[in-house]
Amino acid sequence: MRFPSPSLSQYAINTLVVVLTLAVLQYTGWLSGDPTGLDPAFLVVVAVTFPAFSYLIALVGANVRSNAE
Numbered sequence: 001m002r003f004p005s006p007s008l009s010q011y012a013i014n015t016l017v018v019v020l021t022l023a024v025l026q027y028t029g030w031l032s033g034d035p036t037g038l039d040p041a042f043l044v045v046v047a048v049t050f051p052a053f054s055y056l057i058a059l060v061g062a063n064v065r066s067n068a069e
Contacts, residue, residue: 004058011051019047
């Protein structure tokens with residue numbers, strides 16, 4: 001089993017972009033149709049789970065590529 005060597009700064013930048021994008025979409029009401037403000041609990045959950053799932057996807061991708069070689 002191969003483990004990817006992620007750049008932690010890249011994960012941080014990607015997480016920040018995703019959370020800020022979702023915050024803007026929530027604030028403008030594009031996600032639900034009514035701009036009721038921000039949901040901080042949702043944004044915290046996304047900020048915590050996004051890097052974990054991104055790493056899992058990179059892990060699967062590294063192992064699929066290594067088995068094909």
